[in-house]
Amino acid sequence: MAMTPKQLDTPDIPSSQLNPPTAPHPVRVQILLAGGHQHTLSLSSDAPLLHQLFTVLVNQTQADTVPSLLQIPLQSDTSNQAIAFSSDKLVGIVTDPPVFAQRQPVETPTGLTQFAAPKAATAAVSPPAPKAYRYIQIEDFLPPELHQQLLNYATTSRADYVETGPATNTEFYKDHRNSLVIYYPRYTEMLIERLHKVMPRVIQHLDLAEFEVARIETQLTAHNDGNYYKMHNDNGSEETASRQLTYVYYFYQEPQAFSGGNLAIYDTERRDGRAYGGQNHQIVQPLNNSIVFFPSFYMHEVQPVICPSQAFEDSRFTLNGWIRQPEKA
Numbered sequence: 001m002a003m004t005p006k007q008l009d010t011p012d013i014p015s016s017q018l019n020p021p022t023a024p025h026p027v028r029v030q031i032l033l034a035g036g037h038q039h040t041l042s043l044s045s046d047a048p049l050l051h052q053l054f055t056v057l058v059n060q061t062q063a064d065t066v067p068s069l070l071q072i073p074l075q076s077d078t079s080n081q082a083i084a085f086s087s088d089k090l091v092g093i094v095t096d097p098p099v100f101a102q103r104q105p106v107e108t109p110t111g112l113t114q115f116a117a118p119k120a121a122t123a124a125v126s127p128p129a130p131k132a133y134r135y136i137q138i139e140d141f142l143p144p145e146l147h148q149q150l151l152n153y154a155t156t157s158r159a160d161y162v163e164t165g166p167a168t169n170t171e172f173y174k175d176h177r178n179s180l181v182i183y184y185p186r187y188t189e190m191l192i193e194r195l196h197k198v199m200p201r202v203i204q205h206l207d208l209a210e211f212e213v214a215r216i217e218t219q220l221t222a223h224n225d226g227n228y229y230k231m232h233n234d235n236g237s238e239e240t241a242s243r244q245l246t247y248v249y250y251f252y253q254e255p256q257a258f259s260g261g262n263l264a265i266y267d268t269e270r271r272d273g274r275a276y277g278g279q280n281h282q283i284v285q286p287l288n289n290s291i292v293f294f295p296s297f298y299m300h301e302v303q304p305v306i307c308p309s310q311a312f313e314d315s316r317f318t319l320n321g322w323i324r325q326p327e328k329a
């Protein structure tokens with residue numbers, strides 16, 4: 001039985017299949033490959049191979065996935081063959097009876113939200129409403145050589161940084177921010193290129209409406225001993241209103257010579273065009289070579305950094321900024 005996209009959108013499935021047996025049962029699996037090739041095999045619904053095929057297919061939607069080799073036995077009464085192909089050639093799987101794959105976001109004890117490998121599930125006709133996640137953190141974001149290049153630049157360009165305080169602190173918000181920044185840093189292209197690649201995944205995870213990316217801003221910051229950024233959001237002024245997403249890429253020298261400097265992201269309520277931070281917040285650790293994304297209207301803060309050496313090279317560095325939608329006329 002071929003499964004059409006219509007059936008996926010509005011399942012028109014016999015009632016006998018709405019609550020299919022959870023016990024393992026045989027599934028006819030048709031593997032669709034690029035170029036129109038197809039192979040059919042029979043697997044148990046709980047077969048690791050079926051799970052692996054769904055995992056490969058879901059990972060295909062992630063731009064930074066590296067293709068791997070897949071080898072699948074195709075035994076039948078008359079032959080004993082195997083097919084080998086690169087995982088990026090897998091374009092679809094047709095299963096009879098239907099098997100749906102679910103992406104399962106998982107929160108780790110650190111509050112880090114990641115995607116777990118999808119589990120093949122037979123009873124996912126009405127998946128539960130997705131939970132809204134405040135942020136997504138992606139680890140190992142840059143290849144080691146680019147991470148190192150950025151670190152070399154950040155640690156050897158002390159003269160190019162300016163104090164953030166004068167631009168941020170006011171009579172009303174005294175001592176609001178204290179750190180160093182380069183407003184127009186070098187080496188941003190390779191980060192921006194990767195931002196574009198992960199955007200679909202970030203938007204899906206944060207359950208945001210698609211938007212056109214009009215502009216990406218980038219700055220480089222250094223937080224050393226005693227530095228912080230009190231609670232604020234990033235799009236509260238007319239000039240910043242088109243910022244949709246905030247991203248923060250963290251990097252520093254190993255072994256890590258500072259503590260603190262966590263990012264706290266608050267429950268945020270929007271009333272009368274203003275954003276208000278609530279009591280509850282999530283803590284994000286600024287893991288080396290990780291990037292965090294969250295909606296720019298969320299209230300957030302950088303908790304004070306403790307860096308006993310006070311050496312500039314030991315700072316908590318970020319390449320961070322904002323993804324903007326087109327300005328409203």
Ligand SMILES: O=C(O)CCC(=O)C(=O)O
Pocket residue numbers: 221229234248262263300301302318320
């Ligand atoms: O460094 C961070 O973790 C966040 C920085 C931030 O909130 C900002 O620059 O607006």
Ligand SMILES: [Fe+2]
Pocket residue numbers: 232233234246300
């Ligand atoms: Fe911010």
